[in-house]
Amino acid sequence: MFMTWVFVILIAAALLWALSAYNKLISLKGQTLNAWKQIDVQLKRRHDLIPNLVEAVKGAMEFERDTLEAVIQARNQAVKIQADALPTGGVKALAGAEAALSSALSRLNVVVERYPDLKATKNVTQLQEELTTTENRVSFARQLYNDTATTYNIRQQQVPWNLVAGFAKAELVELWEITDDTEREVPKVDLSMKSK
Amino acid sequence: MQANLFEQQAANRKRTAVLVLVFLLFFAWVGFGGDLVLGLWTAESAGYRHAFPWFGIVTVSAAVGLTIYSWKRGAKEVLWSTGAWELIEPASENERMLVNVVEEMAIASGQRVPTIWIVPDPDPNAFATGTDPERAHVAVTEGLLALLPRNELQAVIAHEMAHVRNYDVKLMTLLAALAGVLALIADGTWRMIRYGRVRGSVGRGGAASRGGKKGAGPLIVILLIVWVVCVVLAPLVSRILAFAVSRKREFLADATAAQFTRDPMSLANALRRIEDAAEPTKAIKRGSAHLCIADPLGRRLNHRQGFVADLMASHPPMGVRVARLKAMAFKYEQTGVLADVD
Numbered sequence: 001m002f003m004t005w006v007f008v009i010l011i012a013a014a015l016l017w018a019l020s021a022y023n024k025l026i027s028l029k030g031q032t033l034n035a036w037k038q039i040d041v042q043l044k045r046r047h048d049l050i051p052n053l054v055e056a057v058k059g060a061m062e063f064e065r066d067t068l069e070a071v072i073q074a075r076n077q078a079v080k081i082q083a084d085a086l087p088t089g090g091v092k093a094l095a096g097a098e099a100a101l102s103s104a105l106s107r108l109n110v111v112v113e114r115y116p117d118l119k120a121t122k123n124v125t126q127l128q129e130e131l132t133t134t135e136n137r138v139s140f141a142r143q144l145y146n147d148t149a150t151t152y153n154i155r156q157q158q159v160p161w162n163l164v165a166g167f168a169k170a171e172l173v174e175l176w177e178i179t180d181d182t183e184r185e186v187p188k189v190d191l192s193m194k195s196k
Numbered sequence: 197m198q199a200n201l202f203e204q205q206a207a208n209r210k211r212t213a214v215l216v217l218v219f220l221l222f223f224a225w226v227g228f229g230g231d232l233v234l235g236l237w238t239a240e241s242a243g244y245r246h247a248f249p250w251f252g253i254v255t256v257s258a259a260v261g262l263t264i265y266s267w268k269r270g271a272k273e274v275l276w277s278t279g280a281w282e283l284i285e286p287a288s289e290n291e292r293m294l295v296n297v298v299e300e301m302a303i304a305s306g307q308r309v310p311t312i313w314i315v316p317d318p319d320p321n322a323f324a325t326g327t328d329p330e331r332a333h334v335a336v337t338e339g340l341l342a343l344l345p346r347n348e349l350q351a352v353i354a355h356e357m358a359h360v361r362n363y364d365v366k367l368m369t370l371l372a373a374l375a376g377v378l379a380l381i382a383d384g385t386w387r388m389i390r391y392g393r394v395r396g397s398v399g400r401g402g403a404a405s406r407g408g409k410k411g412a413g414p415l416i417v418i419l420l421i422v423w424v425v426c427v428v429l430a431p432l433v434s435r436i437l438a439f440a441v442s443r444k445r446e447f448l449a450d451a452t453a454a455q456f457t458r459d460p461m462s463l464a465n466a467l468r469r470i471e472d473a474a475e476p477t478k479a480i481k482r483g484s485a486h487l488c489i490a491d492p493l494g495r496r497l498n499h500r501q502g503f504v505a506d507l508m509a510s511h512p513p514m515g516v517r518v519a520r521l522k523a524m525a526f527k528y529e530q531t532g533v534l535a536d537v538d
Contacts, residue, residue: 031306038303129289132346133296140304143458148306 018164025161025168028152032173035145036087039176042137043082043098049134050075050105053127057108060118064111071108074101087149091174098138099178105131142176149173208363211441212370219263219374220256222430226381227255229423236416259377266373271325271333274372274487278479280313280335290341297350298334301357304456310334310360317479320344320470323487324356324365332360337477344466351453351463352470355489358452364445368487371441375434385427439510442486446512447520454524455534464521471514486510 054068061068078097085094118124155161156170231249238246266273286292295312302309310326313335320340326332334356336349344352359365454460470490477492485492491511528534 035306038306042303125289126292129293129296133293133300136296136300136350137303140300140456143304144306 021161021164022168025152025156025164025170028148028155029168029170031148032087032145032152035141035148039138039141039145040082042134042141043078043094046101046134046138047075047079047082049127049130050101053108053131056121056123056127057112057115057118060115061111067104067108067111071101071104074104077101087173088171089174091176095176095178102135105135146175149175205361205363208367212363212367215367215371215374219378220260222378222426223256223259223381224252226385226423226427226430227259228252229419229426230255230385233416233419233423236419255381259381262377262380263370263373266376267327267370270369270373271327271331274323274325275313275333275335278315278317278335280315280479283312283314293346294336294341294349294353297346297353298357301350301353301456304354305357305361307357307361308332310357312336314338314341315477315479317477318342319477319492320473320490321477321480321492322352322356322489323480324359325369325487326360326365327369328366329360329363332365334360337479339473340470343469343473347457347459347462348466348469351457351459351466352489354453354456355449355463357456358449359445359487362445362448362452364449365487367441368438368445371434371438375431375438378434379431382427382431389424438486442510443512446517450517450521451524454521454528458528458534460521460525460528460534464518464525467514467518467521490514 050071054072058068074097078094078101081090081094081097085091112118112124112128152170153172153175156165156168156172228249228251230251231246234246234251235249238244283291283295286295291314294314298312299309307329310324310332311334313333315321315335315337317337318339319337320343322334322336322340324332324334334353336352340349340352359368450463453463457463467490477488480488480492488511491509524534
């Protein structure tokens with residue numbers, strides 16, 4: 001009789017644990033997807049901003065067609081890849097495309113620096129602040145996504161959580177890793193023209 | 197790192213619960229203790245006997261009601277007292293930048309964008325307030341906006357968002373509300389005792405002391421003394437408590453801010469710059485000092501270490517904060533791991 005009760009209590013405890021573990025995994029999954037959505041929003045913002053930027057500097061930069069062309073190309077490529085990227089697949093490709101866009105943009109910025117008149121335009125100043133904040137937003141969204149995704153990945157593989165992972169339909173998600181070496185070197189773009 | 201943050205939130209929730217409990221017990225002691233003293237006092241008297249604990253019930257329910265009210269009003273009250281105005285439509289480049297920076301930090305910390313306020317004061321300072329992360333407010337002074345470059349402004353905002361994220365803002369708002377009610381009660385009781393003594397000596401004369409048994413006399417006196425001392429000292433103790441909580445939270449908020457921006461050095465530089473502009477922030481009153489990034493009262497106490505400073509300063513010494521951040525930055529550069537150093 002005693003043993004039966006012990007058995008029943010043990011089973012009940014195990015069930016309770018499984019329930020809470022299941023819920024925890026579901027909530028982590030939700031957080032990960034949410035963080036991914038945030039990246040999506042910020043990338044879209046970035047992609048929408050670029051045509052404006054190009055439009056604003058085009059007139060004064062007739063001689064730099066190549067640089068502008070490269071930015072537009074990289075942007076279009078990134079938009080195409082973004083359309084079907086998900087945490088469970090395609091993160092790497094998107095990260096690559098965005099890195100390419102980043103380096104094209106930083107080349108453009110180097111060029112813009114050579115045109116003092118252009119830099120003095122109010123419109124361009126505003127766009128540069130826009131660009132800075134957008135770049136920061138992308139990188140912070142990426143940071144949040146990577147942190148959340150890492151927690152999610154570790155948790156669903158740990159014993160005994162992995163027993164519940166199947167029920168919660170938990171899958172490993174890809175991290176947004178920086179593939180490009182130049183990108184790794186310059187993680188911050190500071191274009192604000194405030195004196196330091 | 198993420199887990200660490202959640203642990204911090206859990207710890208703060210526990211702290212909040214303990215705090216509420218302690219204050220509740222104290223309110224109960226003030227109320228029911230008064231009943232007890234009065235009950236013992238009148239136990240043998242022929243006239244009025246204090247049997248039903250009216251004081252206790254009235255005090256506790258009034259205290260709880262007032263606390264809830266001032267907790268709900270707290271954030272608005274603080275903002276109102278600084279004369280801050282809400283930034284809705286950014287007009288200048290600096291304001292645009294501030295809105296952008298706050299939104300960036302909301303992303304980095306994974307929270308909702310707080311309401312942004314600007315305090316019309318030339319001294320650089322910033323604070324966060326609100327009852328919970330969903331309804332948080334971040335306020336910066338005009339001086340801060342003018343002084344700091346973008347990355348340092350970002351670090352300061354990250355520090356404030358860290359307070360929101362770690363539930364510090366909630367804890368501090370509650371603490372302020374409780375301390376306020378406590379001061380009110382202490383003040384009220386003090387007046388009542390003085391008023392009562394005058395009335396008592398004129399009216400009833402020595403009736404009460406004649407009524408009491410000989411054995412109960414000293415007990416009542418001791419109880420009364422303990423009770424009065426408690427009531428009188430409570431506001432001071434609650435202030436010391438608020439400062440102690442606040443100082444602990446500053447270090448943590450610095451570390452969390454560095455985790456949001458991955459750039460401890462900018463916060464260290466920003467703190468230095470704020471420190472160098474040594475003018476006290478006039479717009480921010482004593483009551484909300486513990487909410488700010490740097491002590492707005494410009495007290496020398498915050499620069500020292502030692503017993504009195506440990507007890508009464510609302511912020512840890514700036515030098516220690518900067519040193520810790522620099523150590524973090526150094527370690528981050530060397531190992532790529534962002535960890536708080538002790």
